[in-house]
Amino acid sequence: MNEQAKNEAIKVLGHCARSMGFFASGLPGGYEAVWARDSMITSLGASLIGEKFKDTFKKSIETLRNNQSALGQIPNAVGSYNDDRQSDVTFNSIDSSLWYLVGQHAYRTAYKDNSVLNESQESIEKAMLWLRYQDPNEDKLLAQQPTMDWQDAFPHKYGHVINAQALHYTILKMHGHDEPAEHIKKVVNGEIERYLMMYDEKRGYYLPWNWKNHDGDREQEEWFDALGNLLAIVCGLATPEIAGNILDYIEREAVNRPFPCRTMHPALKKGDKEWRSYFEKCDAREPYSYLNSGVWPFIGGFYIAALVKAGKIDKAKEELDKLTDAVKTGQKMEWEFNEWLHGQTGKPGENSAPYQGWTAGMYLFAYECVERGEVPYFTFQN
Secondary structure: OHHHHHHHHHHHHHHHEEOOEEOOEOOOOOOOOEEHHHHHHHHHHHOOOOOOOHHHHHHHHHHHHHOOOOOOOOOOEEOOOOOOOOOOEEOOOOHHHHHHHHHHHHHHHHHOOOHHHHHOHHHHHHHHHHHHOOOOOOOOOOOEOOOOOOOOOOOOOOEEEHHHHHHHHHHHHHOOOHHHHHHHHHHHOOOOOHHHOOEEOOOOEEOOEEEEEEOOEEEEEOOEEHHHHHHHHHHOOOOHHHHHHHHHHHHHOOOOOOOOOEOEEOOOOOOOOOOOHHHHHOHHHOOOEOOEOOEOHHHHHHHHHHHHHOOOHHHHHHHHHHHHHHHHOOOOOOOOOOOOEOOOOOOEOOOOOOOEHHHHHHHHHHHHHHHHOOOOOOOOOO
């Protein structure tokens, strides 16, 4: 079954591969543009099956690099992907620059090819500089404004966000900046400067975000951010003890059910203290839909990678079987590789896009992690 799923994932990536790089979706009417995060995450898996998608990975990097802002920010998306957005290049994202830098390292490592990295040195330095300026508190942690990462407008988060801290640690390690990376690790885990720590010792996971402390009244929320916590495990930001606590929490609270993995826990509903009025205008307004604790299979790929990183190979194999069921599930056909599934029923969401690039790419990444017994690209051997 998994071998068939692997072949089906490769087929989906073939539909997503275009002249300017990996589109987020492989079907007409889908997300027909190159998103920084989607294309780079897609490429993590696409680059593990030989050189079939080498040129597409390279084109994705070049498209992003060629549209970098004068100040160094990597665009969120490049392409005219729907009628109501007139601009072909959009920014306003912090994780686009981070994933671009992950992609640079992954390309070099996958193909033993330094050419793209060498051609991009000025671009990489500008992106790194832009990221350094996202530190208004001068505490070496990235700070972001609301709606500036992959979850867009739901849920509301700002300041020190665990997703951004994990990616920041990752790119510093990947690009040989070990000292600032280790500083971030100590701060986030509470080894130093505990007033800035993001690990919640009582809950056993990283808080999704926190910001200023007002005489004991801290700006923060406590729901579980699946992707941010899993990235922290995969990249090594989490200590082995913290990683174990996070994985235990996922199992105990069934965040990996009906399929791996739901975006958050618990789901938010109107009347909760975290609720914002504008949530009602998006697909996440209903619990277990879209970003509101819906199942996003690409996150399941990171979950399986995190299990492998923690040495839980048998559990990773078990969860890969469940992820296989998730990507096979469809409304009109088998092997739809949907963007998201309902967090209780496991059925594709009404507005879920099939043939999603990062769903297929992360399935391949999870598959290869289990096959190899290790997590490619995140060992930071320079």
